[in-house]
Amino acid sequence: MNIEVREITREEAELLVRFEETHFQDVKAIEIAPAKLSRTFSAFANTAAGDVYIGIDENVVGDVKQRSWRGFPDQEAANAIFQVLEGLAPASPFWSASFLTCADFPGQVLHLSIHKTRVVTTSTEGKAYIRRGAQNIPVTSEEGMRALNFDKGIVSFEDEIINAPKDLISNSATVIEFLIEQVPTAEPETWLRSQLILLDDRPTVAGALLFADQPQAMLPKRSAVKVFRYQTIEEGVNREVLAFDPLTIEGPIYDLIEKSVTATKEIVEGIKKIGGGGLEEISFPDETLHEIVTNAILHRDYSIATDAQIRIYDDRVEVESPGTLPGHITIRNILDEQFARNPKLVRLINKFPNPPNKDVGEGLNTAFNAMRRIRLKDPEIVQKENSVVVYIRHTRLSSPAQIVMEYLDTHGTITNQVGREITGIRRDVQMKDVFVALRREGALELVEGKRGKASAWRKVKK
Template sequence: MNILDLIQQGENASIEFKEELPRPESIAKEIIAFANTQGGTLLVGVSDDGKVRGVLEQQNFEEYFSNIARNNVIPAINVITQMINYENKNVIVVTIPKGKDKPYQTLNHQFLIRIGSTNRVATQSELMRLFQQSGVFHYDAIGIDNSSFKNINLNKITGYFDNYQVDFFQEEYPENLLKNTDILTDDFHVTIAGLLVFSLNPQQFMPEACISFAHFSGDEITEELIDKQTITGTLDYQVDTALAVIKNNCQRPSHIEGSKTVQNRFSYPDKVFRELLVNACVHRNYAISGSRIRIFMFSDRIEFISPGKLPNTITIEKLSYGVSYSVNPIIVKFMENLRYIDKLGRGLPMVYKIAKENHKYIKFEEIGEEFKVTLEL
């Protein structure tokens, strides 16, 4: 570990300086804020201006910080503590991982997050997102105010149940069938999942539950726009429509050899774009207001940007190997039954494999409250 590199970054979203050894309560707050966000590093013995002051080696610091992480943080978390000598001064380096059991709280029941170089108490919406990441709470099960059975597309519902040999119109109490399949809540409001998959007009209640597509002439967002569209409707319709839009905007230069048309350059099969679209629609965080899925096509790449972070136990590294996760388990269930996905986690590894086999760049990343996939064209 190069401590100088850490110090030169200054205090930021992932680094905190403490000139002196803080009280356990203060340390616990730093651990909780980092764990609830993206993880981070606490340097003890460094002043706010980056000057190394050092600490006196008078106790077992590894045990001290481990005890705080176990006894002053709910739930307990493991941290890594090291003592590093820099210019004949001891600096304690405490590494806090991105938490797998979010949300973490203090003994006084404070849920803290890291914003920039400061910690603050999570707002209600931020706390809700933390619970979503933990799998304790699922936003897609919430009922929509002022919605009811009349907002459901009965033709689509009938076709959906026909696949399971259920005659919807022969049901004595069809509303109860919709309630028992998570399309309606117990008080007969349409659920978020039911709205997004089976309603007549999802955007009536959730105007940002759509896809923005933009095609730029060059490799920067400031270049001239070739095409721009907003794709609305139910999730399956959005996926199908966005796939058609992407295909129409993909340049596929070709030439004739004999009786065959030969592509001049590699083109991705439809299943690659379809998987990335389904992944964005199914796993986005619909609780984040004022944000929508965005697809940016450039001359050299295409970007799929979806609101929301990965769940607690999922890391960027795991995605290319295959993981099955459900931020929105009810939406996943509906889209799986409509044959848009499976639960085996094979989609992103398939995309990764096809890109790599054809020497194309692909990148998965979390940026703030968004998940982004960049695919070289």
């Protein structure tokens, strides 16, 4: 086996040694038993992928962790680890490797990138693990394994049968209106059975979401969309800054997507933001809002009893979809790879007139490209423990310093708060650093007589 060897600098090595163990990265000493290490491999492969660095010692002195670099004396010393990796999934490689060396430290540290797998990956003891924070948690219950299978898209909750009468979808206004447009036409019950969304005279989850006039009555707390409007740019806020009571949007999924996008656009269009020319309306491309909301509703995990959420702030929109990314999809490959957690929903909604997912598999790319065309920063996708959040920020691609100077072309002074509002910077300390850097360049000066929160900056008169 030919593994790449890469030499890194002392600074890089010291950063590596100080790595915090997180949901996405772990460090181990070279003495770690390969069988025990396989639990980490299983957890990363089943959850969100991650990186493991083997060759970092960790000792606890008092309450303080102390780490040091002590790598393998040679590559052959790591052979047992590679044998374990090969045995876990011989037919589908789910890892890549390199050895790291540093002239100032002994041995070679093995860096393993563990990729998310399409199937459930078990440790050498036959148990499946998931990653939660910096821990590898064994999946020991039947319910836990079922949830993992839903999460990875091996089975889909959309195929679960609901204990409800068939008439709720076979005789609904939604299905009758839909079938009028179909060629060839068919009787509702016959067609629903042919699509396997009416089974044993009962609707499946996909059938209810698509064709029940009110799916929320059959699937409470997991089939609506909640819309919140917070009058702030701050994070971690409470109900005191809500502009109005949260909206609850309901209806069959085709209508749900359209109504959610429309409500979001209407609220966003009423927001004013300080810009170079004073108060100006903020706006996002229609394609961006449409594609991200569509994606959140179609690809969410319906086994989780939580509604999708759209949170609208003064400078951004956050769209939260219950469930982690399905199958082998990760934050890194989401724009390049495809995997449908709910394939029936994706396929059948595409049969509706003017379907919300016209460009199947290209929705997020469309959303990103639309932001780039008007020089707004790319949306940010973050995977949390039980959900995926997309942050759509109204932040220009211009540098913060350039934005500040353009603002001062039409305004006499600027404060830290205004600076954060127009640049999208979250913390006042970071904003102050921008002002200080511009002062060092001789571009800005502090306004005399203003202190604390009232401190202001102005251009230096030439």
